[in-house]
Amino acid sequence: MAAIGVIGAGYVGLTTAACFAALGHRVVCADRDADRVSALRRGEVTAHEPDLPDLVSDGLRSGALCFTGANAEAFTEAGFVFLCVPTPSGPDGAAELGAVRSVLAEIGPRDCRVVVKSTVPPGTAAALSRETGIELVSNPEFLREGHTVADFLHPQRIVVGATQPEDARAVLALYPEAPAIVTDTTTAELVKYAANCFLAMKLSYANSLAELCEVFDADVAAVTEGIGSDTRIGPDFLRPGPGWGGSCFPKDTRALAAAAEAAGVDFPLLTATMSTNDRQADRVVRRVMAETGPLRGARVGVLGLTFKAGTDDLRDSPALRVVERLVAAGAVVRAYDPCVRGAVDGVEVVESAEVAVEGAVAAVVLTEWPEFGALSWAELKPTMALPVLVDTRCVVPVEAAREAGMRVVRWGNASVR
Ligand SMILES: NC(=O)C1=CN([C@@H]2O[C@H](COP(=O)(O)OP(=O)(O)OC[C@H]3O[C@@H](n4cnc5c(N)ncnc54)[C@H](O)[C@@H]3O)[C@@H](O)[C@H]2O)C=CC1
Numbered sequence: 429m430a431a432i433g434v435i436g437a438g439y440v441g442l443t444t445a446a447c448f449a450a451l452g453h454r455v456v457c458a459d460r461d462a463d464r465v466s467a468l469r470r471g472e473v474t475a476h477e478p479d480l481p482d483l484v485s486d487g488l489r490s491g492a493l494c495f496t497g498a499n500a501e502a503f504t505e506a507g508f509v510f511l512c513v514p515t516p517s518g519p520d521g522a523a524e525l526g527a528v529r530s531v532l533a534e535i536g537p538r539d540c541r542v543v544v545k546s547t548v549p550p551g552t553a554a555a556l557s558r559e560t561g562i563e564l565v566s567n568p569e570f571l572r573e574g575h576t577v578a579d580f581l582h583p584q585r586i587v588v589g590a591t592q593p594e595d596a597r598a599v600l601a602l603y604p605e606a607p608a609i610v611t612d613t614t615t616a617e618l619v620k621y622a623a624n625c626f627l628a629m630k631l632s633y634a635n636s637l638a639e640l641c642e643v644f645d646a647d648v649a650a651v652t653e654g655i656g657s658d659t660r661i662g663p664d665f666l667r668p669g670p671g672w673g674g675s676c677f678p679k680d681t682r683a684l685a686a687a688a689e690a691a692g693v694d695f696p697l698l699t700a701t702m703s704t705n706d707r708q709a710d711r712v713v714r715r716v717m718a719e720t721g722p723l724r725g726a727r728v729g730v731l732g733l734t735f736k737a738g739t740d741d742l743r744d745s746p747a748l749r750v751v752e753r754l755v756a757a758g759a760v761v762r763a764y765d766p767c768v769r770g771a772v773d774g775v776e777v778v779e780s781a782e783v784a785v786e787g788a789v790a791a792v793v794l795t796e797w798p799e800f801g802a803l804s805w806a807e808l809k810p811t812m813a814l815p816v817l818v819d820t821r822c823v824v825p826v827e828a829a830r831e832a833g834m835r836v837v838r839w840g841n842a843s844v845r
């Protein structure tokens with residue numbers, strides 16, 4: 429059992445803290461957001477993450493986990509301190525390291541292992557170790573939102589970068605058994621970007637295939653099944669949609685592109701991955717308008733606002749990019765998302781799919797919430813101004829919707845497979 433400090437109680441920090449506590453370690457988790465800390469002390473978890481509220485409550489009850497607003501309390505006694513603070517995009521796309529630096533300044537040289545879990549550009553730990561005199565360990569995180577606890581407790585691999593082999597061994601020993609990749613800090617940092625950027629590239633490829641399929645009248649579901657059955661390609665991350673988003677892919681692709689450019693390395697695959705994504709929202713609006721005509725003054729019902737199903741996270745959501753463009757085209761947008769309540773810029777958020785599509789010239793599915801697959805288009809169609817359904821996530825059973833009289837645009841002409 430180890431004494432662990434975790435700095436940052438967001439998706440990554442809170443999951444790290446609660447899971448390490450569940451694994452038998454003693455954890456102090458610090459966050460500078462006083463409201464978040466007060467809520468967590470009461471066992472209130474706002475993120476929509478399966479099992480996380482239970483693990484937090486268990487940790488608080490057993491005393492294995494506690495929360496503080498003072499970072500110093502998380503590292504005074506700790507043998508390990510995990511940095512899980514944000515690394516957002518700066519104005520030129522490069523990762524902004526202000527939060528990491530400020531925490532390191534607070535820690536100062538001391539007798540504990542300082543582990544960077546935040547996603548930082550290759551060379552960061554080495555440079556900051558030189559600057560601060562703290563020998564940093566790199567331990568990038570690969571969890572997905574909506575699955576944070578399961579991904580943390582059952583990782584496909586753990587990557588640790590360290591200068592001293594015993595530091596890497598000590599960090600690995602905190603985790604459950606899993607395949608480990610032990611390397612230097614810069615390589616570990618690059619693994620993280622390489623993974624996210626590769627997945628983003630795969631998605632941009634799939635989205636371009638979807639566009640091609642619509643032009644050639646081919647079926648993207650069959651195409652991606654056809655290529656995904658080749659184990660060298662693999663079936664995952666080939667589902668086309670309105671573009672990829674979330675708190676990490678967009679910022680991490682920008683950050684790696686900025687790092688490559690600063691290093692004088694031409695990486696056109698990466699820039700094409702991003703520019704392909706940037707085009708997707710306009711493509712959705714074009715596809716809607718091809719069915720409805722001009723949108724000025726027309727009502728559009730949007731189904732789904734989060735960046736993917738299974739999360740309440742709206743950060744850099746492709747759905748919001750589409751909404752912004754629909755509004756710019758003059759549409760009056762009403763949106764429903766099972767996980768979003770309250771105000772979202774430019775759009776009226778309503779309490780049901782039925783209310784969202786009432787009076788609309790088109791219903792546009794932008795997030796793959798399973799409940800959208802169960803909607804009765806026979807009941808919805810008579811309430812709409814035009815029977816148009818644009819399903820960018822391919823979740824609506826197309827035959828049933830067509831039988832109900834809907835004109836269905838299914839992304840990439842995807843068949844139901
Ligand atoms: N969200 C995700 O799925 C994943 C994120 N990452 C990386 O992990 C890092 C954190 O991401 P998230 O957990 O999503 O961020 P988040 O925004 O959900 O949470 C960050 C937390 O850190 C706190 N914070 C900021 N500065 C602080 C400081 N100086 N002292 C104490 N607390 C501070 C904030 O109040 C916030 O609660 C980023 O580098 C991200 O790229 C890596 C893998 C997955």
Ligand SMILES: O=C(O)[C@H]1O[C@H](OP(=O)(O)OP(=O)(O)OC[C@H]2O[C@@H](n3ccc(=O)[nH]c3=O)[C@H](O)[C@@H]2O)[C@H](O)[C@@H](O)[C@@H]1O
Nearest residue numbers: 569570571572573665666667668669672673674676735736
């Ligand atoms: O660094 C991070 O923050 C994390 O980023 C992603 O996780 P996450 O942002 O939770 O989301 P994903 O499930 O990867 O989805 C990203 C985007 O791709 C889209 N997507 C995903 C898969 C697919 O087949 N099609 C598709 O359009 C999603 O809708 C979403 O907009 C990675 O999957 C994690 O491994 C990584 O740790």
